[in-house]
Amino acid sequence: MAQGRGGIRGARIGSGPMGESERGDLAPRTTVSFWCGNGHRTQISFAIEAVVPREWDCRSCGLPAGPDPDDVPVAPGHAPYKTHLGYVRQRRTQEDGEILLNEALAKLRGTI
Template sequence: MAGGNAIRGSRVGAGPMGERERGESAPRQVVSFFCANGHEVRPAFAVEAVLPDTWDCPRCGYPAGRESTTPPNAPRNEPYKTHLAYVKERRSDADGAAILEEALAKLKARRGEG
């Protein structure tokens, strides 16, 4: 054999593909979803499937709802917070000063300065 390929002129997925080989497909329904940017998404679902309330818009990524007049709001992006910002949310300035004084007192006691 010249090329060592037993199946010539063929590729994966080649050949007749129809209802006879794959079986019958489930009955489908097309549902419209609308995002806050005005995009319409029309995915197909099986007739007996439970329809979701929202669907992600493939164009902008915002959530899309089934009502065109009242689409879901765009998600609110929180800015990146540092560890210090999270600590400041949990502690007041007075709490922070007290914790600092306690830590300094322990450090001085360990060094023998206190």
């Protein structure tokens, strides 16, 4: 009795017979190494006629990597997380805040 499995095992659909390349030859390639600030090396293969980028993301840590191990690119800085109060202080001075607070308290007390 059949097990319910397909008759072809171990091959992908459309892969063709083993050992025969119906899709043609690969383009000639060159391998370029990129180094990040943590010292990780990433090797990428490019077609010979392709333009090699100046930066590539490191596969290990995600930092930007460059082709020169002695001159690695610097990661862009990220602004630290700001609270709501931090954004308010960015827009207003301490004196403006005290004036607004006193107005709000006066409204709550019913004096305005």
